Structure formats: C-alpha cells, structure tokens
Amino acid sequence: MNFLSILPSLLLGALAIVMFGLGLSLAVDDFRRLREHPKAVVLALVLQVVLLPGTAYLLIVATGMEPIFAVGLMLLAASPGGVSANLFSHLFGGNVALNISLTAINTVLSIISLPLIANWAIAAFVQSGQVVPLQFGKIVEVMGIVLLPVGLGMLVRAKSPAWGQRLDQPMKIFSAVVLAAFSGIAIAKEWQALSTSFASIGPVVLAFNVISLLAGYYLSRFIGLNQSMATAISFEIGIHNSSLAIFVALSVLGNFQLALPAAVYSVSMYLTATLFGFLVLRRSAHASAGETEPARFNP
Numbered sequence: 001m002n003f004l005s006i007l008p009s010l011l012l013g014a015l016a017i018v019m020f021g022l023g024l025s026l027a028v029d030d031f032r033r034l035r036e037h038p039k040a041v042v043l044a045l046v047l048q049v050v051l052l053p054g055t056a057y058l059l060i061v062a063t064g065m066e067p068i069f070a071v072g073l074m075l076l077a078a079s080p081g082g083v084s085a086n087l088f089s090h091l092f093g094g095n096v097a098l099n100i101s102l103t104a105i106n107t108v109l110s111i112i113s114l115p116l117i118a119n120w121a122i123a124a125f126v127q128s129g130q131v132v133p134l135q136f137g138k139i140v141e142v143m144g145i146v147l148l149p150v151g152l153g154m155l156v157r158a159k160s161p162a163w164g165q166r167l168d169q170p171m172k173i174f175s176a177v178v179l180a181a182f183s184g185i186a187i188a189k190e191w192q193a194l195s196t197s198f199a200s201i202g203p204v205v206l207a208f209n210v211i212s213l214l215a216g217y218y219l220s221r222f223i224g225l226n227q228s229m230a231t232a233i234s235f236e237i238g239i240h241n242s243s244l245a246i247f248v249a250l251s252v253l254g255n256f257q258l259a260l261p262a263a264v265y266s267v268s269m270y271l272t273a274t275l276f277g278f279l280v281l282r283r284s285a286h287a288s289a290g291e292t293e294p295a296r297f298n299p
Contacts, residue, residue, distance in 0.1 A: 016149045018243060021171025023153020024164045025086070026104050037098070040220070040229050044102050047216060047237045049109070052077045053117055055211050059204050060125070067125040069201055072261035073208065074121035075245045078114040079262075080106035082241040084269070092277040094231035102236045107150060110244070118248065197260075205264045206272065213238035213276045231281055239273055242266040 056077035060070040081103050089099045157164035216234035225233070242262040249258035 017171070017174065019149035020153040021168070021174065022103070022107070023150040023155075024157050024168045024171055025100055026150065026154050027157060028154070037229070039223060040098060040225055040233065041102070041105070043220060043223060043225075044216075044233050044236060045105070045109070047219070047233070048080070048106055049113055051215060052212060052237060055215075056208055059208055063200060063204050065200055065204055066197060068255070068257045069197065069261055070125040071118070071121045072245070072249060072258040073204065074125075075114070075118055075248055075258065076205075076240055076242060076262045076265055077208070078110065078117035079240045079242065079245045080110040081236040082239050082243070084273075085235040085239040088239060088273050088277060089232050089235045092231055092235075092281045093228060094235055095228040096232070098229055098232040099236055102232070106236070107241075108147070110241075111147065114244075114248070118253075198264075201261055201264055202268075205261055206268055209238065209265060209269055209272045210276070213272065214280075217280065234276075234281075235273065238276070239269055240265065242269070 053074060056073050059065070060073060065073065081099070085103065086096055086099045088094070090096050153164075156167075213234050216237040217230050220230035220233045221227075240262075242265050245262035246259045246266070249255055249262065
C-alpha cells in the first residue's frame with residue numbers, strides 16, 4: 001500500500017475535521033439573522049449560484065481551457081466560501097457576522113448546487129469517460145462530509161461554548177495547514193501536467209478570483225449596501241472552500257487533474273485577496289470615511 005492509495009481516505013478524514021471546525025464557528029442564530037438583511041443575502045446567493053459559475057464558464061469558453069481543467073474550475077466555482085473569508089473580512093473591516101451567516105447557508109446550499117454544477121460540467125466538457133459523474137451514492141458522501149461534521153461542531157458549540165471557543169482557533173490553523181498540504185500534494189502529483197498547462201490554468205484561475213472579489217464588492221455597493229457588508233460579501237464569494245473542491249476531485253471523482261485549478265487557486269487567493277484588500281477596500285474606506293452608513297449587521 002503506497003501513500004497515493006490511502007490519500008483519498010486521509011483527505012476524507014482531514015476535511016471532516018475542517019468541516020467540524022467550521023461548525024464550531026456557527027450557531028442556529030447565524031441562520032436566523034439572515035432574515036434581517038434580505039437584500040444582502042439574496043445578492044450573495046445570486047452571485048454564488050449564478051454569477052460565479054457563469055463567469056467560470058465564460059472564461060473557459062473565451063480561453064479554450066482544456067476540458068478536464070474546465071470541469072475542475074467549475075467545481076471550484078460551485079464550492080462555498082472558505083474559512084479564510086472570515087479572516088480576511090475581519091482584517092479589512094468586513095462584517096464578520098454576515099460572513100459567518102452566509103458561510104452557513106452557502107455550505108448547506110452547496111450540497112445541492114455542487115453536484116448539479118459538477119455533473120453539468122462533466123456532461124458539457126468531458127465526453128470521453130475520463131470522469132465519472134456524481135452518482136447518488138457519491139452525492140450522499142459529499143452531504144455526509146459537509147453536513148455531519150458541521151452539525152457536530154455546532155452541537156459542541158451549543159452544549160459547551162467555552163470548549164468550542166478554545167477549539168475554534170486551533171481548528172482554523174489546522175484548516176489552513178490541510179489546505180496547503182493537499183494543494184501541495186495535488187500540484188506535486190501532477191507537476192508535469194501543471195507545468196505544461198499552467199499557461200492556460202494560471203491566468204484563468206487568477207482572472208476568476210479577481211472578478212469574484214470585484215463583483216462581490218462593487219455590486220454590493222451598487223445596490224446600496226454599506227462598506228462593511230460589501231466587504232463581507234466580496235470575501236465570501238471571492239475566497240472559496242477549495243479544500244472541498246479538491247476533496248470532490250480526488251476522493252469522489254478520483255481524478256488528480258480535476259484538483260489542479262483548485263490547488264492553484266488555494267495558493268493564489270491569499271495574494272489576490274491581500275492585494276484586493278489594500279488596493280480597493282482601504283482606498284474605498286478612506287474615500288467614504290465621511291458617509292453615514294446604515295446600522296451594522298451585529299451578532
């Protein structure tokens with residue numbers, strides 16, 4: 001038995017722990033608070049379910065991206081916001097409570113949207129049998145790896161808030177380590193394919209990331225949301241749970257090449273999100289310092 005043969009099982013266990021950590025930061029009230037700001041919620045969900053897959057598709061068509069990587073990019077587009085979105089939102093003045101609430105609903109929504117988008121992408125881009133569509137049993141597996149650990153984390157937080165709070169930060173660190181480790185494994189495994197295809201993968205992934213961040217922020221401002229809400233939505237849809245996309249590619253669909261767009265994204269997003277925060281958000285906050293903003297979305 002070699003390492004690659006047990007890699008899917010390792011990733012399954014690691015991602016379950018990551019999802020458990022996400023659950024530790026969620027509460028039932030996070031879902032209830034969404035009713036207080038329907039405009040922000042509707043916009044974020046439309047961006048997540050419609051604009052991001054649509055943007056990924058247009059980039060794929062415009063660049064003539066290789067079919068196997070096209071499916072991988074669509075997997076990434078269908079993944080919900082990642083745990084790092086909360087950190088970036090906090091650093092750049094976003095409404096973290098809104099981030100947490102949107103992460104909760106997007107994570108649940110992805111149980112339906114991710115398999116649908118993945119199967120559509122496989123049918124649209126890959127007709128050679130390279131990838132097996134997500135069957136019912138695999139969909140149940142994805143549901144289990146998302147819902148059960150998240151639900152357990154929420155239960156721990158509800159029953160023992162102090163313990164949940166102590167575990168929250170270590171779990172966030174573990175999530176970052178897991179993401180980096182499996183991204184590195186995916187890149188190393190397919191280094192030759194990546195090095196020969198990076199010219200087509202890299203620019204498309206970067207463009208997708210930048211468009212996501214800009215659309216989240218400026219469309220939010222356009223419909224009248226305040227700076228903190230716009231920042232939260234921008235990072236929520238601009239920083240994806242690429243570890244979930246990598247899990248589906250490796251463990252569910254069993255194809256390393258499918259994981260490469262998410263692996264590249266998981267590295268590049270930290271750079272693009274940081275630059276976006278300093279170049280756009282800081283400047284926008286300074287320019288609008290004198291405006292009177294609506295009440296913040298408080299927990």
